[in-house]
Amino acid sequence: MSNTHLLSPSPAYPAPPLSLLAMEPLRAMFDFCAAKLGTHAQPVGDGHPVVVFPGLGGAPFTTSHLRRFLMASGFHAHCWGRGVNTGPEGLFDDWMAALVDDVRALHRRSGRAVSLVGWSLGGVYAREIAKLAPRAVRQVITLGTPFAAMGGGATHAESLYKLMGGNTSQLTPQLQARLRQTPPVPTTSVYSRTDGVVSWRGCIEKKGPVTESVEVSASHLGMATNPEVMRLVADRLAQPEGQWRPLRPTSPPSRPTR
Template sequence: MPSSTALAFQAPSLALLATEPLRAALDFFAARVGHLAPVQGDGHPVIVYPGLGAGSLSTAALRNHLASCAFTVHDWDLGVNRGPEGMFDAWLPALVERVRALHAGHGRKVSLVGWSLGGIYAREIARCCPGSVRQVVTLGTPFGALGTANHAGTVFRWLGGDASQLTPELQARLRERLPVPTTSIYSESDGVVCWRGCLERKGPMVENVAVQASHLGMPTHPEVLRIVADRLAQPEGRWKRYRARRLLTSPTTAPSRSRTSPAR
């Protein structure tokens, strides 16, 4: 019989996957039409990492919104995310060094925001240099079930990625909690990855925040943009779990349906 873990981590249905492009388009247009209430940031540096097969254009709406909230926003500057070049642990130090350089240049810790596979990068960078990272926010990142229960593996292989390096040891490391405040934003209607694989285990500086969004539309979804800005706007050293506010994206928009789920 299949194990309880196998039952818990199941890939989204093909029917849900098929609706991803349409739902992502709706998320994009909702962000274009609606009005996001500004959040007052403190100017600290933020790096945004795109998902697999995506580049800077895919996170432009998110970066523009964060910039409008007075954060100092940086793209990851490596073009299209085709996965790590070579072995992951040999490729990662260059990304770590950039975070350390921004920390030194700004004199302030750097917040890392990652969508899907980009969230894996953000998490592992923070694990390597926690003294330079203020917090990590991930969008639809299945760090708990990266090797299975998602449809992203096929895309990774199409892009020439080597999935063989995703050893049990590496997968176990990816699931470990980070030494910095961490927010995982996930959607139960995600058509690409298993939402249960995005849930962080219980801890004093972790939270899981649910939204109603497609996987492909997360970087443009108005509610996701608002939550990310809210998390980044917290005073340094005074992190608290997210509490959904009755903020509207437009005068006629229904109240937010986001919720904070207890960490596992």
């Protein structure tokens, strides 16, 4: 890999059309109703710990439905434990160090590697934790996380982050390149081409022996309550440790180049 690539900013993928953004609340409501009416957990889990990270602006209750589903599926699901996700506080590396400490502590208490499920910005946290503490992490699953397109207007979430007082000055080309790097553990990126908040192209993981990008039909705001997504997350988590296999026999799509 060349130094030029390492220092390059994220690709300039366009943000979703405003028409899709406008439909997000209604579609999210449909996702939630569908989950309440027709999603039944199957006992597929082995009891290992799973931490679920909310998206930007998300409080613990926004991931409660997914966590309850995972508990009913046989996993020991945990909230990330830090309240509303208002974005990294202070220096990014210091913020990540605190999250890594949380996961390592859970690893020590449980005696088992921890799976990480991150929604949108929460997926960025999950990926970076796995890079910093790979021995404590079993696998990573991200839901609508544009790790390959952070910055550059590829998401509508950037405006919300600024309104919440977030500082994007730390998102240098070096950090953007770092965020694009694949975690050294099995990694599943779940994305939707009809995502109205983030560019789906920025959610495509590079091909590798333990990576996959899986397309679903879901809104961004309803990603954590969409029945298809919840079943997919449980299926990925249910794989025996050390025996991870991609969901589909075909290779995941190549990361877009433009």
